[in-house]
Amino acid sequence: MTDIFSPVKLGDIQLANRIVMAPMTRDRAGPQDEPTAAMVEYYRQRASAGLIVTEGAQPSPAGKGYWRTPGIHNDAQVAGWRQVADAVHGEGGRIVVQLMHVGRASVRANKAADAETIAPSAIPCPDPIPGPDGVPQPTEMPRALETDEIAGVVADYVAAARNAIAAGLDGVELHCASGYLPMQFLSSNSNQRTDRYGGSAENRVRFVVEVLEAMAAAVGAGRVGFRICPGVGFNGMADADPAETYRTLLQAVDGLGLAYVHLIHVPNADFDSLELVRAHWRGSVIENCGLTLDKAQAVLAEGKAEAVSFGYAYIANPDLVERFRAGAPLAHADRETFYTGQGDDHRGYTDYPALTA
Template identity: 45%
Template sequence: MTTAFDPIDLSGTQLGNRIAMAPMTRSRAFGEGLTVTDSTVEYYGQRASAGLIITEGIQPSVLGQGYPNTPGLHSDEQIVAWRKVTDAVHAKGGKIFAQIMHAGRIGHPVLWPDQELVSVAPSAVAAAGQLYTQEGPKDFIAPRELSAAEIPAVIGEFVDASRNAIEAGFDGVELHGANGYLIHQFLADNTNLRTDEWGGSVQNRIRFAVEVTKAVAEAIGAERTGLRVSPGNLYNDIAETDPEATYPALVKELEPLGLGYLHVVEMVPGFREVTLALRKQFSGTFILNPATEGPTDHGALGLIEDGIADILAFGALFLANPDLPARLKAEGPYNTPDTASFFGGDDKGYIDYPAL
């Protein structure tokens, strides 16, 4: 019987176990030009016993930034800074993918050097709610609808950032198509109101995700390319009326590419049937960030044994337990995450969680 502690071949990348660190925004890119710091090097290095680390969301361009102090991969300085992280993880025998995340309409001009800029999205639909910035909470503003002529350049930003990730020493990249960011905004019918070839029907709404993934796979190799999706996720004011149709159609288009993996996030209870359908459809490595993240119940580690997932991704549990694989194997104890230090701040709640 396969367990979470068995090794796995991730399309040529050998992982020591099947426990992944899920991507988590920490808003601690305090270096000049939104570069990661020595604390970030320590943070990821502490967690190198993960079979796979997937980094926090990294913006592929200035306009792709959605939150304060999030890191980029669009400048030479950022590449050099990330190289220190990948070197630290590799020195401890770990593997690490960069998550490329364009926030789309989730963002605010206060984040960008030129505050005359406006966020971009498939349609000019503002998200409900507010963004918490260093100047306090700001209402989300209506984005500018991308023209069809502009979309190839945005796809190019994902490609450039992915090439930069490989230059920085990452083992691969994960494209963030979940949680209400740009790729997800094209997939969802409440944020994509277009009537051209990039919107309307399911086939048109999946086009952007497919074209970004194809372009990145061609640039760096499909085996080093993963995609994260979150069917039915309501986060960031997303509403999908047809996830049961959208995501199988998306996976059908991606299946022939031979991607490194598909990463499914179960943010909404009751969507396990969609997960199972995608699992059956996708022949490559299937990573699952389950709705139940408890470490010892059947809904977590048992998902590997049942064959529902090849790799399990843990978020807050990994944040608070840098040696999570060892703790899972020993069945605890577990540190409790300090929610107050999740986003921003100093090293407290970042690199000071004790190992066993």
């Protein structure tokens, strides 16, 4: 029986155990959207995870949508991520950066003055996005990308992937969920294009396929993963047939030799997304969404996934692996401090004690 504490290799990335820290936006980046000393400590504390997937980092200024999220497209940001990678590796951990281009899911106040809001089609995100003060604001109308511009967006992802490897990170994860740019291309309601990137499922998955192919060619397929959540309605997603869309996507990238697919396993009325993934994907799977230790052990024992990820539990339990091993109770996170850290105020971020403390 596969045990959650046993090692596993996802592509080219060797994990000491099968417990993955899921990506979580925490809004602690510096004035240049660079990782801060607090972020270095935050990830260092959680390095006993088999793999850390960082919070989403924008691959370009246009990719930013939230206040104080980190980027990975300028020198200061790369230098900051190098400190994060060194700290995690110093504790024996492994870490990949999630590349998150939000597309239309942004508000002007959170972006640089000259950063555009772009999307597959000129259809605004219907869900409000928190501004710098944390108050949700209406999103702006995005500009639809011209066909000949899409290669430039793919190139931004490739440059970000190369920056990640240059910073010493172990790989990258393409964020294809939560209603952000890749999912905007995938979903039939947000993608109304009439060129080769719109219409049929084969066309709507093309952007994601091209990004994954290009990043794999640049940094090695075994260091590239991607995250999906078929059927989720977040940020205005309403695909007419998500089972067809994701079946088409999985089949298109199955032969690339990618490190893993990271599945946010939400309920769907018409299909089970984990069964869909297993039917059309031969690579490794990281299962996510509402797992407890017992549920995670069962998923692994039944061969449904090679690893399991935890988000919320990692906020207040930097030593989650050790707590699981000891059968110790988990600490509870303070929701009021999820996104509120300023300057040297690390409350609710790096001040959660380890069990041994």
